[in-house]
Amino acid sequence: MYEVRDVAVAPLPRLARYCTAGAGVGVSAFELVSFDRALRQAGFADYNLLRVSSILPAGVALRPSVEVPKGSLLPIAYGVFGSDAAERTIAAAVSLAFPTEPHAVGVIMEAEGYMTEREAHEMVVAMAEEAMEDRNLKIARLEVVAIEAQVELYTTVFAGVALW
Amino acid sequence: MYEVRDVAVAPLPRLARYCTAGAGVGVSAFELVSFDRALRQAGFADYNLLRVSSILPAGVALRPSVEVPKGSLLPIAYGVFGSDAAERTIAAAVSLAFPTEPHAVGVIMEAEGYMTEREAHEMVVAMAEEAMEDRNLKIARLEVVAIEAQVELYTTVFAGVALW
Amino acid sequence: MYEVRDVAVAPLPRLARYCTAGAGVGVSAFELVSFDRALRQAGFADYNLLRVSSILPAGVALRPSVEVPKGSLLPIAYGVFGSDAAERTIAAAVSLAFPTEPHAVGVIMEAEGYMTEREAHEMVVAMAEEAMEDRNLKIARLEVVAIEAQVELYTTVFAGVALW
Numbered sequence: 056m057y058e059v060r061d062v063a064v065a066p067l068p069r070l071a072r073y074c075t076a077g078a079g080v081g082v083s084a085f086e087l088v089s090f091d092r093a094l095r096q097a098g099f100a101d102y103n104l105l106r107v108s109s110i111l112p113a114g115v116a117l118r119p120s121v122e123v124p125k126g127s128l129l130p131i132a133y134g135v136f137g138s139d140a141a142e143r144t145i146a147a148a149v150s151l152a153f154p155t156e157p158h159a160v161g162v163i164m165e166a167e168g169y170m171t172e173r174e175a176h177e178m179v180v181a182m183a184e185e186a187m188e189d190r191n192l193k194i195a196r197l198e199v200v201a202i203e204a205q206v207e208l209y210t211t212v213f214a215g216v217a218l219w
Numbered sequence: 220m221y222e223v224r225d226v227a228v229a230p231l232p233r234l235a236r237y238c239t240a241g242a243g244v245g246v247s248a249f250e251l252v253s254f255d256r257a258l259r260q261a262g263f264a265d266y267n268l269l270r271v272s273s274i275l276p277a278g279v280a281l282r283p284s285v286e287v288p289k290g291s292l293l294p295i296a297y298g299v300f301g302s303d304a305a306e307r308t309i310a311a312a313v314s315l316a317f318p319t320e321p322h323a324v325g326v327i328m329e330a331e332g333y334m335t336e337r338e339a340h341e342m343v344v345a346m347a348e349e350a351m352e353d354r355n356l357k358i359a360r361l362e363v364v365a366i367e368a369q370v371e372l373y374t375t376v377f378a379g380v381a382l383w
Numbered sequence: 384m385y386e387v388r389d390v391a392v393a394p395l396p397r398l399a400r401y402c403t404a405g406a407g408v409g410v411s412a413f414e415l416v417s418f419d420r421a422l423r424q425a426g427f428a429d430y431n432l433l434r435v436s437s438i439l440p441a442g443v444a445l446r447p448s449v450e451v452p453k454g455s456l457l458p459i460a461y462g463v464f465g466s467d468a469a470e471r472t473i474a475a476a477v478s479l480a481f482p483t484e485p486h487a488v489g490v491i492m493e494a495e496g497y498m499t500e501r502e503a504h505e506m507v508v509a510m511a512e513e514a515m516e517d518r519n520l521k522i523a524r525l526e527v528v529a530i531e532a533q534v535e536l537y538t539t540v541f542a543g544v545a546l547w
Contacts, residue, residue, distance in 0.1 A: 066230030066394030069455040071431075085342070087328055088349050090272070095353070101324050103235075103271040103294060103382065107431040108418070112454025126276025126324045127233040128269075128294055130431060130456055160429050160454045164415055178413070185416045189423070218431065230394030249506075251492055252513050254436070259517070265488050267399075267435040267458060267546065290440025290488045291397040292458055 067128050071218035073118045074111065076151060078202035078214040086137055086209050093135070093213040102129035107218065111151060111161030117198065121217050133215030134165030134175075138206045147214040148175035148201035152183040155195040162186040163216050172203035175214075231292050235382035237282045238275060240315060242366035242378035250301055250373050257299070257377040266293035271382065275315060275325030281362065285381050297379030298329030298339075302370045311378040312339035312365035316347040319359040326350040327380050336367035339378075395456050399546035401446045402439060404479060406530035406542035414465055414537050421463070421541040430457035435546065439479060439489030445526065449545050461543030462493030462503075466534045475542040476503035476529035480511040483523040490514040491544045500531035503542075 079096025083089040094100045098120055109132040121129065134147040147167040154161050164182035166175045176199050187194050200214050243260025247253040258264045262284055273296040285293065298311040311331040318325050328346035330339045340363050351358050364378050407424025411417040422428045426448055437460040449457065462475040475495040482489050492510035494503045504527050515522050528542050 065233055067233050067456070069393055069395045070452055071454075083349065085346050085349065087273075087330075088346055088353075091326070091350050092353065094272075101274055101354075103274050103276075103296075105269060105271055105294070105433060107433055107456065108422075109415075110429055110431050110454050112431075112452075115454075124234055124276075126235075126274050126279075128231070128271065130433070132431075162419070166415075182413050182416055185411065185413065186419050189416075189420065190429075229397055231397045247513065249510050249513065251437075251494075252510055252517075255490070255514050256517065258436075265438055265518075267438050267440075267460075269433060269435055269458070288398055288440075290399075290438050290443075292395070292435065 070112050071115055073219050074115050075118050075121045075217045076149060076198060076200040078200045080202060080204040081211045082208050084208055089137060089209045089211040093211040097213050097215060099215060099217060101125040102127055105130045107132050109163040111163060113158050113160055121219055123219050129217050129219060131215045131217040132163040132165060133213060134167035135211060135213045136167035137209060137211040139209045140206055143169055143206045144171055144203055145206060145212050146170045146172045146175040146203035147212040148179045148199060149214045149216050150179035150183040151198040151216055152187050152194045153196040154192040156192060159192050172201045176201045234276050235279055237383050238279050239282050239285045239381045240313060240362060240364045242364045244366060244368040245375045246372050248372055253301060253373045253375040257375040261377050261379060263379060263381060265289040266291055269294045271296050273327040275327060277322050277324055285383055287383050293381050293383060295379045295381040296327040296329060297377060298331035299375060299377045300331035301373060301375040303373045304370055307333055307370045308335055308367055309370060309376050310334045310336045310339040310365065310367035311376040312343045312363060313378045313380050314343035314347040315362040315380055316351050316358045317360040318356040320356060323356050336365045340365040398440050399443055401547050402443050403446050403449045403545045404477060404526060404528040406528045408530060408532040409539045410536050412536055417465060417537045417539040421539040425541050425543060427543060427545060429453040430455055433458045435460050437491040439491060441486050441488055449547055451547050457545050457547060459543045459545040460491040460493060461541060462495035463539060463541045464495035465537060465539040467537045468534055471497055471534045472499055472531055473534060473540050474498045474500045474503040474529065474531035475540040476507045476527060477542045477544050478507035478511040479526040479544055480515050480522045481524040482520040484520060487520050500529045504529040
């Protein structure tokens with residue numbers, strides 16, 4: 056029913072080998088355009104984001120940028136928050152907890168809302184610790200990406216971890 | 220851990236080659252059934268919709284209908300709105316902005332809510348123009364699909380662009 | 384642009400061959416951790432859930448557990464509800480309606496909210512019947528998974544059907 060595709064068109068793998076974290080802010084009169092601009096600043100513009108919850112596959116490597124073609128499906132765990140409540144402080148953060156055991160999964164935790172970057176940061180650290188304890192795993196490395204903004208027009212804060 | 224599958228079972232590609240736009244209305248006592256009926260009218264019933272945000276891959280071709288097997292995962296950008304506020308007018312729209320440059324991505328923009336089809340249409344045009352300007356791209360072709368309905372029981376309006 | 388991957392890393396197929404149903408409850412001070420714990424009880428922890436709406440591919444077989452590697456993308460239809468309203472009863476349910484015709488799709492219906500397990504169960508049965516009637520299909524087999532909980536701290540109930 057569907058046609059044979061170019062060999063160059065790679066399938067979406069079930070298991071990611073790489074992950075990339077980023078955060079950004081976007082401002083616009085339109086909610087969706089502010090989201091688009093936040094994605095650009097975070098390094099995830101021009102992908103078709105597939106929101107996932109929220110596991111680091113075993114052995115996944117952290118890379119500084121996403122290296123799949125623009126327009127691709129991009130699985131991504133994220134926290135996002137938008138508001139038009141002028142001058143309120145909004146923030147988003149994600150944590151990545153890599154386990155000490157090489158064959159175990161890690162976790163990604165997200166937070167967002169009317170809060171400061173510091174509060175969002177602290178939340179995602181505490182959440183990652185709780186989720187790793189649930190798995191009887193120790194944390195080898197904990198990375199956090201967080202961002203805050205003062206609202207003007209419609210403002211979106213975004214913090215995410217792409218899996219590719 | 221997983222079995223070898225039939226050659227006939229194609230993987231989900233990262234990059235879509237085709238896109239299909241459609242809009243529909245559904246009415247039911249149940250919210251989810253009204254959504255299912257709106258999908259049927261839009262031409263997207265019987266797929267496992269994967270909601271994405273919201274990029275047209277370079278070179279993607281617009282086709283009148285989706286040609287993957289029923290039951291497939293179907294990446295799709297959409298606006299959807301449901302309500303049981305009797306006699307209110309609700310609408311949803313999506314725009315597709317194709318760039319003049321053949322190797323650049325385009326954008327898909329969505330709007331929905333208590334509004335008329337015309338208002339939703341105007342919003343997604345303005346949003347697409349703003350998002351393409353952000354990318355320093357000119358629009359070669361702008362398509363819009365929009366729909367409105369007067370609410371009865373639980374009513375859902377849906378406008379989407381499938382990527383396959 | 385992307386590298387060749389191990390043969391061992393299977394792509395995500397468009398069409399699932401198997402499905403697995405499960406339900407669970409999770410409790411935590413953190414909403415996202417309560418969700419993670421509900422997933423563990425339901426049998427879906429340690430996957431990257433891709434939420435889909437909500438079709439059973441023709442010929443899909445019901446299996447007791449998910450057999451793809453941890454950390455994988457896992458398409459899943461689900462109902463989920465979380466609350467911190469102490470002592471309120473919350474519930475979630477999913478139904479799977481398999482058709483009598485072997486080449487037809489079936490449907491998955493979800494419900495969740497401040498309700499009992501019995502109410503959620505009855506809702507997803509009625510919804511599946513309505514959605515199958517819409518398709519002019521008879522139900523050969525109807526399965527339901529449902530769960531309820533009394534809220535403490537932040538409590539999440541989850542009922543889902545993974546497609547793999």
